Amino acid sequence: MTLQLTGSWYLVLAAMIFAIGAVGLMVRRNPLVMFMCVELMLNAVNLTFVTFSRLLDDVGGQAVVFFVLVVAAAEVVVGLAIIVAIMRRRQGANADDVSLMRG
Amino acid sequence: MDAIWLIPALPVAGFLLLVVAGRKLGDPAAGWVATLAVAGSFVVSAAVFLHLLGLPAEERNVTVTLWQWLPAGSFQVSFGLFFDQLSGVMCLFITGIGALIHLYAVGYMKGDPHYSRFFVYLNLFVASMLLLVLGDNLLMTFLGWEGVGACSYLLISFWFTDPANASAGKKAFVTNRIGDLGFMLATFLLFVSLGTVNYTEINAAAPKLAGVTATAVALLFFLAATGKSAQLPLFVWLPDAMAGPTPVSALIHAATMVTSGVFLLTRLSGVMAEAGWANGLIAWVGVLTALVAAGAGVAQNDIKKVLAYSTVSQLGFMFLAVGTQNYVGAIFHMITHAFFKALLFLGAGAVIYSMAHEQDMRRYGNLRKYLPVTFVTMGIGWLAISGIPPFSGFWSKDEVLAGAFNAGPAGPVLWFLGITAAVLTAFYMTRLMIMTFFGGAEHWRTDAAESLPEGGADEDAELSVAGHDTGHGAHSDDAGHDHHHLTPDHTPREAPVTMLLPLVVLAGLAVVGGLMNLPFSHRLENLAIWIEPVLAGEHELPGAAVLWVLAILATAGAVLGVWFSYRVYQQHKVAPEKVEKPVLAHAWYIDETYAKVVGGPGEASFDAVAEFDQKVVDGAVNGVGSGTRWIGRALRPLQPGFVRSYALGVAVGSVLVLAFVVTRMSL
Structure with missing residues (x-):
């Protein structure tokens, strides 16, 4: 039998990417890497949206992806600015060092 | 006739002017400004009064709404003035007597370092009192009620450097607060049950009140009145209030402010008519107050304290009249009392003035030779308060007692207690006159220590919170106010003409005051005809024959009191100690009991x-x-x-x- 590339493959792939991103976000301390993990999670979600858009034949899912991309771009701008500001103040970047908001 | 707003506005203007420029005006200009403000107010009152006189009875009122005071949804309270037969009469005697007392104070307060401050308070007092009587709703009256209370406090402790005066002021204020609580609760209760605080609407709607509510309202307002008008059990502040300057005693604590309780209950006669047994209670409290205070007056040695207890006692007569629904009698006695009691206080002030601020009657004696004008005018006051015909006090007291006699089955008892108080009144007033103006010996010439026997009464003078009129500020730098400047070579001299003029005018009024309301025929009952349209409640005076008998008995009682006093103090047939029991000197120990x-x-x-x-x-x-x-x-x-x-x-x-x-x- 031939391997049929059904929608569920895409969904599983998206879930795996999301899990990688989520775990990476929690275990890594480098802000840049954490950032990339966030991007992974976002794009996993995008992939899910596109898949369902195709499966359900509804263009709305693809439209949402554009919104997500725009928000992600904005978030990267702000987030990178923060990271650069932190890098200027201290050597090396460690998310756990930045814990001034401790209760 | 919208000009009635001028009646309270003129004293307010005087008050503001004196606050700003009083010090600059100084002595005596500040006093004259204040006097003119009140006199102007009197002129306006008289003009409006005469205008109303020409109108038919049911049109005799003017309402002026100056502005909306509390516009709270459906609850509207206007800053409105209501000049009708009752408040008109009140305005006339407040501003009339007020102006005379201001004039007197111009002379009396001469040389006081806080001369203008005194007139600031005095004008504010008159303004508050006028708001109290002119307000067309309970909140306006409460505004005035608290205003006069504050002024009374400020004026009692006017010479506040003496701790006794300061604490006398506090005592008056605190005692009055107890009564004010009753005023507020009664106002709330009326508002809850009738939805209005306007007098006209309240009296019109009063028959719709439940009997219990009306009784509660009446009792609460009576509580307010016992505070302000010094009735049992809250009268204790008034004798101590004599710590204030004498014009204050005359104006506030004899003629005007203390009558506001009587006015309030009369204003609400519609509610009182529904109040059932509360009226009986008021009558009994009134007559008992009259008796208790008259008893205490017998054994006081401070001339102003005698008059203070006498005021409490006379107010008791007014409440006896209110309680027997004899509002005409109450107002009649209020007015004649204002005449002769203001006269007596001002006369006492003139005596104190001439005796270097000595207030102990045991150091007076034979003053008629030195103070002829004061003697004659005070003599008229004495005859009026004792109830000797044809002086004004006789007519009004007789009307009160006759009304009480006819008030139900308990009436004759009330009448008997009242007549007993009247006999005591004649007794202690004669005692005051003899100790001050007669007696042969000029006691200030002998050494103070010799002339004053040790005894309960002396102790009282030390114990009392406020013993003495502490004299002018000129003396107040002196270490002890009790060391008077009365020396054996002192020659009493008559007071200046600004002080004597009010005495003469008031003496004239005390003589003819009875003409307002002569009981011989209904046409002569001018006051009754004038005021009755705004009153509810019924009372009936006894028939002419009974009236004659009661009048003759009352006169006989007065003569008896005078005669007995003459035997004790002039002829020395009976030792004074037999009459002046310590329990009387201590005013039945009521004050001490409260303290304990x-x-x-x-x-x-x-x-x-x-x-x-x-x-x-x-x-x-x-x-x-x-x-x-x-x-x-x-x-x-x-x-x-x-x-x-x-x-x-x-x-x-x-x-x-x-x-x-x-x-x-x-x-």
């Missing part, structure tokens, strides 16, 4: 309340604070500051929500 009760169990319970406040009330408040802090501390670990643990939290949370949704959907 409030100082003993009272203070303990206040402490307990304070303890409760600290432990329970404050404890609860502080508990909320510290509880919040404790919870905050417990929750702090949730905010470690590590981004990754927040991310973990978000992830776990999402998983949980997801799990929840999935399981619910699969069910």
Whole structure:
């Protein structure tokens, strides 16, 4: 039998990417890497949206992806600015060092 | 006739002018400004009064709404003035007597370092009193009610450097607050049950009140009146109020402010007519006050204290009249009393003035030779208050007592107690006159220590919170006010003409005051014809024959009192100690009992309340604070500051929500 590339493959792939991103976000301390993990999670979600858009034949899912991309771009701008500001103040970047908001 | 706003506005203007420029005007210009303000107010009152006189009875009122005071939804209270037969009469005698007393004070306060401040207070007092009587609703009256209370406090403790004066002021204020509570509660109750605080509307709607409500309202307003008008059990502040300058005693604590309780109950005669047994209680309290205070007056040696107890006693007569629904009698006696009591106080002030601020009657004697004008005018006041015909006091007191005689089955008892108080009145007033103006010996010439026998009365003078009119500020730098400047070679000299003129005018009024309301035929009852349209409640005077008998008995009683006093103090047939019992000198120990009760169990319970406040009330408040802090501390670990643990939290949370949704959907 031939391997049929059904929608569920895409969904599983998206879930795996999301899990990688989520775990990476929690275990890594480098802000840049954490950032990339966030991007992974976002794009996993995008992939899910596109898949369902195709499966359900509804263009709305693809439209949402554009919104997500725009928000992600904005978030990267702000987030990178923060990271650069932190890098200027201290050597090396460690998310756990930045814990001034401790209760 | 919209000009009635000028009646309170003129004293207010005088007050403001004196606040701003009083010091610059100084002595005596400030006094003249104040006098003119009140006199102007009198002229306006008289003009409006004459205008009303020309109108038919049912049109004799003017309402002027100056502005909306409290526009709160459907509850509207206007800053409105209401000039009708009752408030018109009140305005006339407040401003008339007020102007005379201002004039007197111009002379009396001469040389006082706080001369203008005195007239500031005096004008503010007159303005408040006029608002009290002119207000067209209970809140306006309450405004005036509190205003006169504050002015009374300020003026009693006018010479506040003496702690006795300061505490006398506080005593008056605190005692009055007890009564004010009754005023407020009664106002709330009327508003809840009738939805209005306007007098006209209240009196019109009063028959719709439930009997219990009307009784409660009447009793609460009577509580207010016992405070302001010095009735049992709250009269104790008035004798101490004599610490104020004498014009204040005459104006506030004899002629005007203390009558505001009588005015209030008369104004609300519609409610009182529905109040049932409250009226009987008022009559009894009134007559007992008259008796108790007259008894205390017998054994006082301070000339102003005698007059103070006499005022309490006469106010008791007015409440006897109110309680027997004899409002005409109450107002009649209020007016004649204002004439002769203001006269007596001002006369006493003239005596004190001439005797270097000595107030102890035991150091007077034979003053008629030195103070002829004061003697004659005070003599008229004495005859009026004792109830000797044809002086004014006879007519009004007789009307009150005759009304009481006819008031139900208890009437003759009330009448008998009243006539007893009247006999005592004649007795102690004669005693005052003899000790001051007669007696042969000029006691200030002998040494003070010799002439004053040791005894209960002396002790009283030391114990009392406010013994003396402490003299002018010129003397107040002196270490002790009790050391008067009365020396054996002192020659009493008549007071200046500004002080004598009011005495003469008031003496004239005290003579002819009875003409207002002569009982011989209804056509001569001018006051009754004038005022009755605004009164509710019924009372009937006895028939002419009974009236004659009562009048003759009353006159005989007065003569008896005078004669007995003459035997004791002029002929020395009876030792004064037999009459002046210590229990009388101490005013039945009422003050001492209050001091014991409030100082003993009272203070303990206040402490307990304070303890409760600290432990329970404050404890609860502080508990909320510290509880919040404790919870905050417990929750702090949730905010470690590590981004990754927040991310973990978000992830776990999402998983949980997801799990929840999935399981619910699969069910």
